[in-house]
Amino acid sequence: MSSVRLEGIAKRFGSTEVIRGVDLDIQSGEFVVFVGASGSGKSTLLRMIAGLEQPSEGRVFIGDSDVTDAPPSERGVSMVFQSYALYPHMTVRENIAFGLKLKKTGKAAMEEAVTRVATMLEIEALLDRKPGQLSGGQRQRVAIARAIVREPDVFLFDEPLSNLDAALRTRTRIEIKDLHRKLAATMIYVTHDQVEAMSLADRMVILNGGHIEQVGPPVVLYHEPATKYVAAFLGSPTMNFLPPSVVGDAGGADSVGIRPEDMRVADSGLSGTIEEVEELGETRILHVKLEGGETIAVRDRSLDDPKIGQVVSVTFDDTAIHRFDAKGARI
Amino acid sequence: MKGKAALKTGGLVALWIVVALFLLFPFYYAVVSSFREGSAIFEASLWPANPTFANYEAVMTDQPFATNILNSLIVAVSVVALSLGLATFASYAFGRAKFKGRRLLLYTILGVSMFPQVAVLSGLFEIVRLFGLYNNLLSLVFSYMIFTLPFTVWVLTSFMRDLPVEIEEAAIMDGASSWTIVTKVFLPLLAPALVTTGLLAFIAAWNEFLFALSFTLTNEQRTVPVAIALITGASQYELPWGNIMAASVIVTVPLIVLVLFFQKKLVAGLTAGAVKG
Numbered sequence A: 001m002s003s004v005r006l007e008g009i010a011k012r013f014g015s016t017e018v019i020r021g022v023d024l025d026i027q028s029g030e031f032v033v034f035v036g037a038s039g040s041g042k043s044t045l046l047r048m049i050a051g052l053e054q055p056s057e058g059r060v061f062i063g064d065s066d067v068t069d070a071p072p073s074e075r076g077v078s079m080v081f082q083s084y085a086l087y088p089h090m091t092v093r094e095n096i097a098f099g100l101k102l103k104k105t106g107k108a109a110m111e112e113a114v115t116r117v118a119t120m121l122e123i124e125a126l127l128d129r130k131p132g133q134l135s136g137g138q139r140q141r142v143a144i145a146r147a148i149v150r151e152p153d154v155f156l157f158d159e160p161l162s163n164l165d166a167a168l169r170t171r172t173r174i175e176i177k178d179l180h181r182k183l184a185a186t187m188i189y190v191t192h193d194q195v196e197a198m199s200l201a202d203r204m205v206i207l208n209g210g211h212i213e214q215v216g217p218p219v220v221l222y223h224e225p226a227t228k229y230v231a232a233f234l235g236s237p238t239m240n241f242l243p244p245s246v247v248g249d250a251g252g253a254d255s256v257g258i259r260p261e262d263m264r265v266a267d268s269g270l271s272g273t274i275e276e277v278e279e280l281g282e283t284r285i286l287h288v289k290l291e292g293g294e295t296i297a298v299r300d301r302s303l304d305d306p307k308i309g310q311v312v313s314v315t316f317d318d319t320a321i322h323r324f325d326a327k328g329a330r331i
Numbered sequence B: 001m002k003g004k005a006a007l008k009t010g011g012l013v014a015l016w017i018v019v020a021l022f023l024l025f026p027f028y029y030a031v032v033s034s035f036r037e038g039s040a041i042f043e044a045s046l047w048p049a050n051p052t053f054a055n056y057e058a059v060m061t062d063q064p065f066a067t068n069i070l071n072s073l074i075v076a077v078s079v080v081a082l083s084l085g086l087a088t089f090a091s092y093a094f095g096r097a098k099f100k101g102r103r104l105l106l107y108t109i110l111g112v113s114m115f116p117q118v119a120v121l122s123g124l125f126e127i128v129r130l131f132g133l134y135n136n137l138l139s140l141v142f143s144y145m146i147f148t149l150p151f152t153v154w155v156l157t158s159f160m161r162d163l164p165v166e167i168e169e170a171a172i173m174d175g176a177s178s179w180t181i182v183t184k185v186f187l188p189l190l191a192p193a194l195v196t197t198g199l200l201a202f203i204a205a206w207n208e209f210l211f212a213l214s215f216t217l218t219n220e221q222r223t224v225p226v227a228i229a230l231i232t233g234a235s236q237y238e239l240p241w242g243n244i245m246a247a248s249v250i251v252t253v254p255l256i257v258l259v260l261f262f263q264k265k266l267v268a269g270l271t272a273g274a275v276k277g
């Protein structure tokens, strides 16, 4: 268990700047999730913590030591890769034990460690199989077991669940959360799935074009997004952005945002016509084209039988309004 | 429908038989001739009337043929071992590391293999003499690498490039050095490619004639192809076809055994990399 600190990290590949000016403090034992659009630099940032990539500028600290120039194996970190990256020619047992063997761990201690993590991840029955004989979910467990067995201070995950089907993903997500509690280890997790991010994270780091937009607990980011980008990134359907004229007190805002779930159909308010109806079971989403020309999403199931083309009025509470200035910063 | 399919299968089988006959008949005739003695060799039948081992005995006793086979074996095995060993590490560098002049170096290596053997023969001869390797098997091991190394390096480089980067990175995270990655992780994954290229290198070295003829002098240092070419009859007007056929059969059999032995891996090596699995 260790803290991780990034100071003024920048990364350039040739002349393209992929990460710029990233400062981040991760507490010991914390679960931090990096989220962002594809190409925002999540993997690159994670790989610099792992030591697989060298920052062009800045320092990386793990615990109290500056590890910027240390090789990956001396940083006390383990990584779980998106493709699992198991050694295809080795059995599950050999896969898990490979790192220990390289550290010249004794045979008995190694055997014991492998059994312990295999029990923890319920893969004892698979120990003598090769990766090719495992399902995707089982491979994922082996990959996690391999990461755990070396008892690292910091765990790094790069989209470990993205190759699993939806049901398995949800289940494994909970297991990873459980694992975090059991091991009380520092975990840094990369995903582009915001639900996964919100469910796992103690704190979320939202990356946009190589810099950090906002860092904070999921609820804070969701309810008090620091920028328009964060506001739009979190939530599905995405937040509705409207000109300040639609609200009474714009407070000098350049645009205002209201989440679909904060809007409802009412007797009076902004009027518009229903363009599309999404029936999702537990909820219903109405896409309404306002008279001003903007299309908004409204999460509301109060109407009995909404019809496309039907004229409705939409309203919201003042407390639900997010105000942003011309630069996209929260007011 | 069914009749059509049967016709198609039948046609395919017939075609294969024709191809097989075409490919195998020369070898079959060599085998048959090797069992014939004296003037019987000029009979045009498909089966020896009085099969005899006399040719085989003659080959083994008239000259140090066993020594020649051993020489060929030593040279071919050394060439394969050295080529694969060097090529594995070279291909790791070419396939994985980024360094200046990588492409240039890679094409230079390919370029080396493009010169016809005669073009480099005299130059090589000087080098061989300089190192005092004339009439020494080492000269052959050294010179054969000129044509085995380029293609082993090229083939292994393309295989190495196709190995998933994440596996290498996982090994790095596990604390593996470059040496460990190559020997413990990549080498087993490259096994099919190693078998294929190794076998091709073996065949090339086993059959090589020109260098072997030029760099060896005595019967005891000769390899098999040269020994066969220099088999002489009772008089200068007689070519001992029977002996030559027997010798050819003796040296072809090891190759066939090798190919059959590695057959499974060989096919895997020839097709791997073509389709992402």
Ligand SMILES: Nc1ncnc2c1ncn2[C@@H]1O[C@H](COP(=O)(O)OP(=O)(O)OP(=O)(O)O)[C@@H](O)[C@H]1O
Residues within 6 Å of the ligand: A013, A018, A036, A037, A038, A039, A040, A041, A042, A043, A044, A045, A192
């Ligand atoms: N080795 C490299 N050479 C050049 N550019 C690179 C390299 N690795 C990454 N990049 C670039 O850096 C940017 C960030 O890449 P990165 O892989 O960190 O994104 P990501 O946020 O992980 O995206 P994704 O969600 O698609 O995995 C991308 O624009 C990518 O093209």
Ligand SMILES: [Mg+2]
Residues within 6 Å of the ligand: A042, A043, A044
């Ligand atoms: Mg990524």
